[in-house]
Amino acid sequence: MKTLSVDLRERIVAAYDVGDVTRAEVAQRFRVSEAMVKKLLQQRRRCGDIRPQHHRCGRKPRITPEHRKRLRELVAEKPDRTLAELRSCVGLSCTLPAIHYALAAMDLTYKKRRFMQQSRTGPILPERGVSGGASRAASTRLGSSSSTSQRRKQT
Template identity: 30%
Template structure:
């Protein structure tokens, strides 16, 4: 994800817009930004009086936190030949949190552990 435009650039755009140095499209060409950026910046400036960029919106919250990694490590120690599905069900029984096989795989990788890839009957 690219970094937000600098506050200096944003302020220069607003100053140029307020002093009527061109249309929004002309300002976009002059400052080499998109027209949608100009529109959003002007709207934000009118609504809040700020030109600074908005903070990052965040992301998905991890289902397996660092404090829960010990539970997974214990499960692998108890049953080293367990497959990921078995670890998922064991983790759900101990913590009450159901996770996918992919999530469990990432947690096991984070712990630098290995698991059995498939069951051979």
């Protein structure tokens, strides 16, 4: 839903201030909900202003720019810290996915790397065979082209 313009808000409040109309009549006249008229009047009484207050909506972020700066320093210092370690080092009380999303938003990849020597014995599983070609057995299904051609050769 769109925000009402300041001009329309002023006209709604001015029409109500005349005193001979109800909120329902003002709402019908300006084609807004009665709740909107009530909200404007409450906002004027509370704040003294009827302008839209978008800056007050939404949840405030727990990971502030200072936290992000510290996270960047910690990751640069030791990239293999776990998310839980990062959270405790920074002193945050948020979830681990929140830290993951913050790192992703800062274009910092988080990948736990294993530092182990490679095995000298070689791979345990044999290599895969080559698919297709002459090494593949002919189809044994009845009616397939290879079995049909073999029957023709026999007769």
